[in-house]
Amino acid sequence: MxxxxxxxxxxxxxxxxxxxxxxxxxxxxxxxxxxxxxxxxxxxxxxxxxxxxxxxxxxxxxxxxxxxxxxxxxxxxxxxxxxxxxxxxxxxxxxxxxxxxxxxxxxxxxxxxxxxxxxxxxxxxxxxxxxxxxARLLGVQNGAVVDVGGGTTGISVLRDGEVVATFDEPTGGTHMTLVLAGARKISFEDAEAEKLNHGLERDVFSIIRPVADKMGRIVADFLADYPYVDTIHVVGGACSFKDFAAVLVSHTGRRVIKPVEPLxxxxxxxxxxxxxxxx
Ligand SMILES: Nc1ncnc2c1ncn2[C@@H]1O[C@H](COP(=O)(O)OP(=O)(O)OP(=O)(O)O)[C@@H](O)[C@H]1O
Ligand SMILES: [Mg+2]
Known part of the structure; x- marks a missing residue:
């Protein structure tokens, strides 16, 4: 470790x-x-x-x-x-x-x-x-940091230790919960509890996958201008799903690293x- x-x-x-x-x-x-x-x-x-x-x-x-x-x-x-x-x-x-x-x-x-x-x-x-x-905590010198929190997907691009670009788009874990609530016809609170229930992760992820895909596209579109970024460090609660990193890889074609305790x-x-x- x-x-x-x-x-x-x-x-x-x-x-x-x-x-x-x-x-x-x-x-x-x-x-x-x-x-x-x-x-x-x-x-x-x-x-x-x-x-x-x-x-x-x-x-x-x-x-x-x-x-x-x-x-x-x-x-x-x-x-x-x-x-x-x-x-x-x-x-x-x-x-x-x-x-x-x-x-x-x-x-x-x-x-x-x-x-x-x-x-x-x-x-x-x-x-x-x-x-x-x-990025500072992770000691990233070159690459991108993507923070998928409750409300937004934030991106920082670093080159030689300097932040050269940042971007933020309002898509986060809250949107995953809203999609789940709509699909299952339950309240936001019940959907949030279901989303956090580890035993239901596979089923939940298949429903909220379009939101993960959207986050993947947001990151891929933004990083298109930064071809030298070969590694993405993903953090924030919304990346907690086991398969989230793979979705980012499929959209961006870059290496994705998820640290422990992403929140x-x-x-x-x-x-x-x-x-x-x-x-
Ligand atoms: N195990 C988990 N599986 C899926 N989602 C999770 C898990 N744990 C937390 N989340 C989700 O992560 C989100 C919270 O993440 P985080 O604490 O990084 O966000 P935040 O910092 O409050 O929001 P933001 O940075 O967007 O303002 C919530 O939507 C929460 O439901
Ligand atoms: Mg946050």
């Missing part, structure tokens, strides 16, 4: 078990924090100065949609409570945080995301774009952009 995969696996355990990696008391305020305000999930990630995972929490929420804050008070309240939860677990205050937006979000909406973080009593370290944060790549990457207030 690569060191990145083991880092992700460790972070997954911290989030699921609600545990922490104990930190020395002499270093208050040195922890780095990332706030990922996703369409489906809000995630707070904490890493140490060497970017090793320390703690994290993930809440399902619909206060933000595709990088747009649709419930400002709800978003602030949720981030505050998540911050308090981690501070309590760590026995240390969390002072600063970086956050992220999907590529192409209008500057005024990006500002609103920043305001949520500040209103939750964080000093705002930086606002990065989501697939770029994922946690972008959140953990965002924390790396907080300089920890060490300046």
């Amino acid at each position: 690569s060191s990145i995969d083991s880092k992700l696996r460790a972070f997954g355990e911290l989030v699921r078990q609600g545990t922490i990696v104990p930190q020395p008391e002499w270093a208050p305020g040195r922890l780095k924090v990332g706030v990922d305000l996703g369409t489906a999930n809000l995630v707070l990630s904490v890493v140490d100065a060497e970017n090793n995972p320390v703690a994290g929490t993930s809440w399902r929420s619909t206060v933000v949609r595709d990088g747009i804050v649709v419930d400002y008070i709800g978003a602030v309240h949720a981030v505050r409570r998540m911050k308090e939860e981690l501070e309590e677990r760590l026995g240390q205050p969390l002072l600063r945080a970086a956050t992220a937006i999907p590529p192409g979000v209008h500057p005024s909406n990006a500002k609103a995301i920043g305001h949520v973080v500040e209103s939750a009593d964080f000093e705002l370290a930086e606002i990065v774009d989501e697939p770029t944060a994922a 946690l790549v972008t959140p953990l990457g965002i924390a790396m952009y907080d300089d920890g207030g060490q300046a």
Whole structure:
């Protein structure tokens, strides 16, 4: 297993078990924090100065949609409570945080995301774009990172470590759930539960496959201008299906790598952009 995969696996355990990696008391305020305000999930990630995972929490929420804050008070309240939860677990205050937006979000909406973080009593370290944060965690120098989240498919192209292009299209896991709900004539909530039921994965995937195909076409169309991209790193919850990577391969003709814990790549990457207030 690569060191990145083991880092992700460790972070997954911290989030699921609600545990922490104990930190020395002499270093208050040195922890780095990332706030990922996703369409489906809000995630707070904490890493140490060497970017090793320390703690994290993930809440399902619909206060933000595709990088747009649709419930400002709800978003602030949720981030505050998540911050308090981690501070309590760590026995240390969390002072600063970086956050992220999907590529192409209008500057005024990006500002609103920043305001949520500040209103939750964080000093705002930086606002990065989501697939770029994922690329940093994955250490991608050359290639593309595709983040298929709840609301959008985001793409970052990297060449020699530099982000040379980003793109975002509103197709994500939510659209998969809507297609499933329509096909099965059930509510969105029931369809979401069915989608997440591992035992039903094969049947569910055959129904939502057109959405995966659409994501594949979005990525293939965008990457047509970047023939030198030979590897795609796919992250985000919507790529959780076992056969998702194969669909991307079939549309793009490029190599596709899916890390472990694909939902946690972008959140953990965002924390790396907080300089920890060490300046
Ligand atoms: N095991 C799974 N199988 C299928 N879909 C899954 C699975 N786990 C999560 N998802 C889906 O992934 C989506 C959430 O992914 P993620 O947390 O990456 O999105 P987000 O960051 O909240 O959204 P966005 O980045 O688009 O704003 C949801 O639609 C959820 O249903
Ligand atoms: Mg996301």
